[in-house]
Amino acid sequence: MKKPRTLKLTIFVIFCLISLIGVNWWGFALNKHASQDWLETAELETYQATNTSLSWMSLFYSQLRGMATLFYGSELITEEEFFKGIDLLKGIEAESITPLAGMAYVSVINGDTPSMEVAVRYSTDTDGLFSKDINLMTYPAIATAVEQALVKHSQVVLSPIFITDQGTRSVVLAFSVKNNRHTGVLLSLINLSGLFADLKVLHVSDGLRLRVVEDRSQNGETQFTEHLMIGSLKASDSVESFHYQMRTGDAHWGFYWDVEEGYKGWKNNILGLVVHIGGSALVLSLFSIIGALVRQNSIVNHQVQVRTRELAEISLALETSNGELRELANRDSLTNAYNRRCFMELAESACAMSRRYNLPLTIIMLDVDYFKRVNDSCGHAFGDSVLLEIVNACNGELREVDSFGRIGGEEFAILLPETSMDAAYLVAERLRRKVAELRFEYNGEFFGVTVSIGKAHFYPDQDDVLSTLLKRADDALYEAKNRGRNQVVTYSHDTDLTLLDR
Missing domain, CATH: 3.30.70.270 (Reverse transcriptase/Diguanylate cyclase domain)
Structure with missing residues (x-):
């Protein structure tokens, strides 16, 4: 009688061991899958946010180039011409998530000497950085951008990232405009802090930290500057970090997205632990997990389709705007004949x-x-x-x-x-x-x-x-x-x- 019972017990123990091993292996696989799935979501979101932000930056590039082409061949840029150009280009600015912090036209005196002076002639910003009572040359980043723009007449020059008196991280775009009476430079101020701050528009979830490393190395000298755009440097250690190397104008930027432990969905790893605890709970939990993952994948796929469509619309709008600006640049403003x-x-x-x-x-x-x-x-x-x-x-x-x-x-x-x-x-x-x-x-x-x-x-x-x-x-x-x-x-x-x- 003992042998059959012993055999059954042995079979039961072996079955339990096999079940336990299977359940633990299954729980481990589910744990790993959940972690990888959320990391892929984070990678997708950070990549889209980075490219979307740079697409908006390119709109500002086009805006400044279009502004400069409007003044081609002018004897002297007048205040009326300046604000007329601003009105013509408001459509491009409307495509961005944040408006320009300001646009100004400045005259440059002694531009080829160390004693260069800059005077704000016309500006859309009356109280901020581009107001007429502020000396722009006290900002080394702006002075550098103006000097480079005077050398690179056909290119938009991007200044290094700097902090304004209001504590915002900003950059200045500069484009030189040659006139018969004096040398001038168009300046556009972009609030980078505002560009990356609107997480709802960027579709970036909580628990992601963005560090932008600016590389302006020249002549073999290394010049790296790190700027925190999203999150806190005092936050907990990151679980994963995604790095994208981007070039914007004459600057090389490294975008480092740190995925923190509090990132959405990271705590779903506990589902794997639940599977480890009991096989009975696993069967009930498995269907809910699979359903949740299917729904989440559907949401992610839908978000990808929506973002792809939005990027396509932005690209089409940008192409249309560039075409209109090219046509404006080729036409005489009075007669509409070719210039x-x-x-x-x-x-x-x-x-x-x-x-x-x-x-x-x-x-x-x-x-x-x-x-x-x-x-x-x-x-x-x-x-x-x-x-x-x-x-x-x-x-x-x-x-x-x-x-x-x-x-x-x-x-x-x-x-x-x-x-x-x-x-x-x-x-x-x-x-x-x-x-x-x-x-x-x-x-x-x-x-x-x-x-x-x-x-x-x-x-x-x-x-x-x-x-x-x-x-x-x-x-x-x-x-x-x-x-x-x-x-x-x-x-x-x-x-x-x-x-x-x-």
Whole structure:
């Protein structure tokens, strides 16, 4: 009788041992899985938060570049122009989680000497760092950014991170703007503390600590500075740390996200201990754990899809804004014709195409006759409206492939690709007559204006270049003025200037 009972007991003990080993192994596996799952969630959240923040930073880069392009070719930036540019770019700022702390235009005196002085001319910040009664040169980070911007005229310069008088960690973006009368620099102040502080927008959970290490090493000298953006340095030791190396402008930043023990879900490890305690509780707990994990994974996947869609929308908005800024940078602010820089680029491309495929190409130079009289008699504002009417009238006579640009005050240039000299003459005469038919009213009296036109043809087989073509057209224009104005003169390649009679 004892042998069967002993055998059953032995089998029961062996079964219990196997069950105990299985339960403990299962509990250990579940413990490890729960820990790894929450760490992956933390890694996903920190990666998204880092990239989202840098995407917002790129919006500020685009804002500053767009602001600078609005002032291209200005004699002197006025306060009205400055605030008009601010209004045009508010749409970009609206995409960010935090507004700019301030934007200012400063004039630089003795910029190439150690005694450089900076004076705030116009500013959106009247009480803060960019107010006119504060000496910006007392902030070494701002002085460094201004000096670098004067050297790197086509690049946005990012200053080192510094602490303002209000105790916020901030950076300054600088972009130099060249004017005929003085050197100026556009400055944008970004509150980094505010950029990383809104955890609800960044979708970062409690229990994560962010340390930003700024690397500005130069000439073999190591310059690392650590800034605490989220959390406390006195917090408990981290369970895990995620590191992302990012480049922003001319600065290298290291983002260190420390996952603390209090991070959400970390205490779910205790579920593994519950499994270790009893197999009976395991069966009941297993289904609830699996359901919770499935629901959590569904939430995480949904969050990933939402964040991916949001990032795609931000990227599309940024691309659209950049396209609009590029178009603004290529257009004259008064007449909406191509500005001189853009027109020259189009002309260079057209000359290259004509030379490669041996296609005809003609350029027309158009100047308003006695336009100074209009400005002197009626005022510059009325003169601007006259120019705008002339441009609109000429554009109505041109093809989509033709390019119309403003070269100077009342001087314009028209590029006619694949157009012979005879066809170009018809276009020029049509433009001259169209302008002459315009009538303008000032103080109850009507008057008209005329234009003088010079045109020249591009000869690709004679190694012509754009500068030669422009000079010929300009010479023809001056000849038209010498011959009494309100006429078309064609530059003859073989002989002297020739007035074509029809």
